[in-house]
Amino acid sequence: MRRYSMFAVAREAARFHAGWERAWRSPEPKKRYDVIVVGAGGHGLATAYYLGKVHGITNVAVIEKGWLGGGNTGRNTTIIRSNYLQDPSAAIYDKALKLYEDLSQDLNYNVMFSPRGLLMLAQSEHEIRGYKRTVYANNLQGVETRWIEPAEVKDLVPILNIEGPRYPVLGALLQERGGTARHDAVAWGYARGCSNMGMDIIQQCEVTGVRTEGGKVVGVDTTKGAIDCGKLAIVVAGHSSVLAEMAGFRLPIESMALQAWVSEPIKPTIDVVVMANLVHGYMSQSDKGELVIGGGTDGFNNYTQRGSWHHVEETTRALVETFPIISRLKMLRQWGGIVDMTGDRSPIISKTPVENIFVDCGWGTGGFKAIPGSGWAMAELVAKGEPGPLAADFGLNRFREGRFIDESVAAGVAH
Amino acid sequence: MLTLQCPYCGVTVEETELAPGGEAHLKRFGPGSSDDDFEAYMFARKNPKGVHFERWRHAYGCGKWFLAARCTATLEVFGTYPAQTTEPPADLIAKIKEKRPTWEGYK
Ligand SMILES: Cc1cc2nc3c(=O)[nH]c(=O)nc-3n(C[C@H](O)[C@H](O)[C@H](O)COP(=O)(O)OP(=O)(O)OC[C@H]3O[C@@H](n4cnc5c(N)ncnc54)[C@H](O)[C@@H]3O)c2cc1C
Ligand SMILES: [Zn+2]
Numbered sequence: 001m002r003r004y005s006m007f008a009v010a011r012e013a014a015r016f017h018a019g020w021e022r023a024w025r026s027p028e029p030k031k032r033y034d035v036i037v038v039g040a041g042g043h044g045l046a047t048a049y050y051l052g053k054v055h056g057i058t059n060v061a062v063i064e065k066g067w068l069g070g071g072n073t074g075r076n077t078t079i080i081r082s083n084y085l086q087d088p089s090a091a092i093y094d095k096a097l098k099l100y101e102d103l104s105q106d107l108n109y110n111v112m113f114s115p116r117g118l119l120m121l122a123q124s125e126h127e128i129r130g131y132k133r134t135v136y137a138n139n140l141q142g143v144e145t146r147w148i149e150p151a152e153v154k155d156l157v158p159i160l161n162i163e164g165p166r167y168p169v170l171g172a173l174l175q176e177r178g179g180t181a182r183h184d185a186v187a188w189g190y191a192r193g194c195s196n197m198g199m200d201i202i203q204q205c206e207v208t209g210v211r212t213e214g215g216k217v218v219g220v221d222t223t224k225g226a227i228d229c230g231k232l233a234i235v236v237a238g239h240s241s242v243l244a245e246m247a248g249f250r251l252p253i254e255s256m257a258l259q260a261w262v263s264e265p266i267k268p269t270i271d272v273v274v275m276a277n278l279v280h281g282y283m284s285q286s287d288k289g290e291l292v293i294g295g296g297t298d299g300f301n302n303y304t305q306r307g308s309w310h311h312v313e314e315t316t317r318a319l320v321e322t323f324p325i326i327s328r329l330k331m332l333r334q335w336g337g338i339v340d341m342t343g344d345r346s347p348i349i350s351k352t353p354v355e356n357i358f359v360d361c362g363w364g365t366g367g368f369k370a371i372p373g374s375g376w377a378m379a380e381l382v383a384k385g386e387p388g389p390l391a392a393d394f395g396l397n398r399f400r401e402g403r404f405i406d407e408s409v410a411a412g413v414a415h
Numbered sequence: 416m417l418t419l420q421c422p423y424c425g426v427t428v429e430e431t432e433l434a435p436g437g438e439a440h441l442k443r444f445g446p447g448s449s450d451d452d453f454e455a456y457m458f459a460r461k462n463p464k465g466v467h468f469e470r471w472r473h474a475y476g477c478g479k480w481f482l483a484a485r486c487t488a489t490l491e492v493f494g495t496y497p498a499q500t501t502e503p504p505a506d507l508i509a510k511i512k513e514k515r516p517t518w519e520g521y522k
Pocket of ligand 1: 038039040041042043044063064065066067068069070071072073074075076077078079080205206207208235236237238239243258259260294335336337338339363364365366367368369370
């Protein structure tokens, strides 16, 4: 792999950009791998990357039914933050945020991480108390967040109507280290890193069956034939229940549609991320100038990557009241992804009833921000066969034992 | 936009008039049951990509719970029926089998 650098840009500029090589190889599958990761989203690719980088396991394939990054990783609104409530969440989301901070250098790939600051608006008395509690919890966890008064909110976001009759802004929780990154680049950067370590990323290859012998995984069936493996990591977000069914167990997960949409591009108007959880909407501005908007999930099981229209209407309506200047903007595109929802709104990084099968799922509406931390924790679990400190609390056994990691408030709106 | 027929009112309504309630026909396990059964009842879900039996409430209508058979991969609705049943009705199963010949049936 040739490194990207200023000199590379200059060199290629001098020869009509004829020398750029492909960022990753597209090989045919081998007969056997030590580890097969199913799903080339951010989480699957990061798992493979840290398996190689941290644990020295490189005989790895990442198998993807579509194109890499084409699932939720390429469909999300890229909000990154670590201001969750419970200690296990703070640990893994903040690990992810710290890895994001120098991910571009680590991967030699510009993921355009932009810690522009993130606000969660309090628009009811209840939210004031809830967010103050989160600030106190975060400070104990070593995650810097602070409570700010309406005047400072207005200062940070002049286009915000803080005196709206229905949704007045009563203050906000601010995480200055929060922000966004380029979603595709995160997948592409990890993919390039994996390929560079000799791992095979096999796209357009669907896993159709999981083969086990004596309660142990031995391989998978795919649309490109059977492939053997020592260990299997299932990292397929909305399709986790489908893969679990192939392996003969069930998960505490339901798949639902979550949508996002963007406006026509306009000049810079908002340079922080604003989440308004009470009205179920959030907004930021992309580098292209589009306002990136998202809201809540549908309430019913769905695998179609299309969501219900009324969510778009409700969220846009609320955001127009919150940011009156957007009322004349045209919306350009709308799309959906299938998110994997757990009851406590926390992820699952776990062993499974089948030996040597591991799952990393349940990130639901908010797993983009977690990609590096999740990959790190999952790689450790797969390499050692036992969870390390980051993953320990996120096992499947927490449901049986009633040890929920309740983030239904901190997860608030879907993001 | 998803539309379902309320089996009590007989009207076909769109989803903003309804409240979804998740998987149908769950068998309840309470005190005295095994940990496995209780855990499965509380948390494990089929969440299939395909034919799904599920609960809905006609929230802004008669207020009653009813059940529906729907394909989660296409959003096609096969039919709805009253909630006072422990299994999907046989004629509905037959109708689904006709439309989805490879479907392995209600389990
Ligand atoms: C509209 C929307 C907005 C969001 N906004 C945010 C946000 O602002 N911030 C945030 O942190 N998170 C957000 N999220 C959540 C975030 O996108 C996800 O949690 C995260 O991207 C999940 O990554 P993943 O790698 O687990 O899954 P995915 O990226 O979905 O990857 C899973 C891959 O598995 C593949 N796969 C499935 N079945 C098979 C099979 N049988 N064989 C082979 N491959 C298979 C799929 O094709 C897919 O590419 C949002 C999600 C959506 C949908
Ligand atoms: Zn009714």
